[in-house]
Amino acid sequence: MPVSATEITRRAPEPSSEEPVIRFVELWKSFGPKKIYEGLNLDVKKGETLTIIGGSGSGKSVLLKCLIGLMYPDQGQVLLHEENVAQMNEKQLREVRKRVSMVFQGAALFDSLSVGENIAYPLNEHLKLSHDELTERVARVLKLVNLPGVEHMRPSDLSGGMRKRVGLARAIAIEPEIILYDEPSTGLDPISTRVIDELILSMKEKLGCTQIVVTHDMDSAFRVSDRMAMLAHRKIVAQGTVAEFKASTHPDVRAFLDARAS
Numbered sequence: 244m245p246v247s248a249t250e251i252t253r254r255a256p257e258p259s260s261e262e263p264v265i266r267f268v269e270l271w272k273s274f275g276p277k278k279i280y281e282g283l284n285l286d287v288k289k290g291e292t293l294t295i296i297g298g299s300g301s302g303k304s305v306l307l308k309c310l311i312g313l314m315y316p317d318q319g320q321v322l323l324h325e326e327n328v329a330q331m332n333e334k335q336l337r338e339v340r341k342r343v344s345m346v347f348q349g350a351a352l353f354d355s356l357s358v359g360e361n362i363a364y365p366l367n368e369h370l371k372l373s374h375d376e377l378t379e380r381v382a383r384v385l386k387l388v389n390l391p392g393v394e395h396m397r398p399s400d401l402s403g404g405m406r407k408r409v410g411l412a413r414a415i416a417i418e419p420e421i422i423l424y425d426e427p428s429t430g431l432d433p434i435s436t437r438v439i440d441e442l443i444l445s446m447k448e449k450l451g452c453t454q455i456v457v458t459h460d461m462d463s464a465f466r467v468s469d470r471m472a473m474l475a476h477r478k479i480v481a482q483g484t485v486a487e488f489k490a491s492t493h494p495d496v497r498a499f500l501d502a503r504a505s
């Protein structure tokens with residue numbers, strides 16, 4: 244079911260501009276002997292949806308975690324509006340996490356809390372809402388992800404797809420400026436995947452959010468992206484529009500896209 248355009252009205256649509264909001268600059272990172280990045284560079288422009296593709300274990304999730312200060316690069320800068328997240332203290336990171344929300348791979352819900360309490364958690368942490376406002380906000384975002392009325396259920400009683408959508412509802416509830424989606428539709432049926440894609444498009448068009456999506460689903464990537472970037476060999480090896488990616492002759496991009504067709 245498509246997301247109703249009237250349900251998200253907070254900000255006027257903003258066209259994407261050339262101004263980078265996020266910049267990964269000369270990033271190096273290893274875990275022990277395993278090298279993850281060797282001089283990775285990537286810019287994300289204001290208001291755009293950029294999709295990162297790449298093989299399992301190539302470092303896509305780690306990149307998103309570096310942006311909210313859950314992980315640090317060994318060298319290089321992670322710039323958010325020109326401020327280096329890689330050097331921030333916990334207090335500064337709290338401010339970052341008010342503006343940058345992440346939909347974690349595998350939802351990452353607290354099983355001891357109800358669905359409603361899970362969604363309310365970051366709201367309580369970052370915003371001062373009245374009880375009624377909070378209840379209304381939780382109900383509204385659950386409706387947006389096509390799960391109205393599940394506030395009182397436990398995450399453990401939900402299907403994998405429903406858990407993913409609750410994770411998404413939690414991320415958008417604080418109405419962030421930037422949203423990071425780590426495999427938001429992996430494991431979902433095609434109709435639920437469409438719902439998530441529509442939501443990603445709405446967050447950009449209606450709220451002007453800047454977004455980074457990590458996905459293995461190329462149909463989703465083609466639907467939601469303004470630009471795409473490929474992570475391979477410890478760097479961003481290719482980036483461009485959807486049309487440019489589809490027509491790319493870059494061997495890594497071709498291998499990735501052609502594997503899907505076969």
Ligand SMILES: Nc1ncnc2c1ncn2[C@@H]1O[C@H](COP(=O)(O)OP(=O)(O)OP(=O)(O)O)[C@@H](O)[C@H]1O
Pocket residue numbers: 274277279297298299300301302303304305306348
């Ligand atoms: N905390 C950690 N400690 C040690 N190694 C880690 C840690 N987190 C990630 N890694 C390793 O870093 C590499 C990149 O991990 P990451 O989770 O970013 O991959 P990914 O591209 O998201 O893969 P997938 O598509 O399977 O989710 C992997 O080899 C992973 O095992």
Ligand SMILES: [Mg+2]
Pocket residue numbers: 303304305348425
């Ligand atoms: Mg990952």
